[in-house]
Amino acid sequence: MKTIEDLLRSHPFTEGLEEAILQLIAGCATNVVFEAGSYLFRAGGPADRFYLLRHGTVALELFVPGQGAQTFLTVKSGEMLGMTWLVPPYRWAYDARAVELCRAIAFDATCLRGKCESDPHVGYELMKRFVPVLVQRLQAAQLQRADLYGPAAQG
């Protein structure tokens, strides 16, 4: 049976991470499973975890009154999920729904923040992995928000 360290080692997010740091953060991690249709978290709830998705697809949704749930991003196996555990007041800003059976590594946010505070090198190594994903998703969101495929004024 694979240990949580084994699972972490095989995830793209932790690729190249020093073994000592991997061992350290593994102490905050658990292996979790979500059935299709269940929610990993809901908007407004406490952002007390973040996830490394190992299998499956998660839809990130905003509930729009009158329209219902609108998916603005899907996250797939090999990707990470959840940013607001890093930023006070640590509340989820959207819903995360398992589109299919999902397996993930869940990190306890308080535990991980504590390890980052006590060893800035650990925090920096993790930030180097978070920030590119954050920037990439922000840029993609800007392009989606621009509604590029919407009606063009011509012809």
Next chain:
Amino acid sequence: MATRLEDAASGMRRDAFVPFFVPVRRRVRESADVATLEFDALEAGPAWSGFGPGQFNMVYAFGVGEIPVSISGDPSDPTRILHTIRAVGPVSRALATARRGEPVGLRGPFGSRWPVERAAGHDLLIVAGGIGLAPLRPVLYHALRDRGAYGRVALLYGARTPQDLLFRRELDVWRRTPGLQVRVAVDRAGPDWEGDVGFVTGQFPKVRFDPLEAVAMICGPELMIRAAAQSLQELGVDADRIHVSMERNMQCAIGHCGHCQFGPKFVCKDGPVFPYSTVAPMMAIREL
């Protein structure tokens, strides 16, 4: 400057400003505001001798006006001319709602082609955004017909919503086609959509290709083209192996009127398909 088009079959030359008229044989509604018009190419007689992937016709709606529209059919099919048109203005609205039997004027084909021959032997990435799938569909037809000539082939397609996806039946067929990777992403969707949501560039890491060898062909809104080309370059695809189709106000279609001037180029005559390396510097100039 030449104002005549060479007919490849007969060798005859005809006036590039004079349209030929063909009746609409069929109209297929693709989405709420997009329709594909099918014309019987044989009705055009010697005025039509085929087209290359990426080329366009000037399409004339009687009494309304004329617009450039890419040809979205199979370049190897001599019997049909297909135009996929999005209703956004008076002319495109008239065309997208044209009835069966209604005559429509066509001039063309005009413009440069996607470099399908140059891409032979390489991995091929077809990257489309919105209505940009229409000018790329001939490339896909070509690549599937001559599948052995290419390495890995991938279609990456971004659309606004699941309801805006074009050629849905064909998309289903393409998804099941061996040797073709199909990745579709929409900007937003309801909970019944089980596919990907996100910008199309997010699909690049999900397809298998060799960045050092791949040839990419991109068509869509200009911002999408730039974002896709940028992402591909970050992955290691050389700008010279990225080709894009530009859209400008094309009117004469033969480089006379100057409406589509893009720096030193005329999009109608020198394009619409360009190597990204030649247009990238100009795309950054807002005044162009």
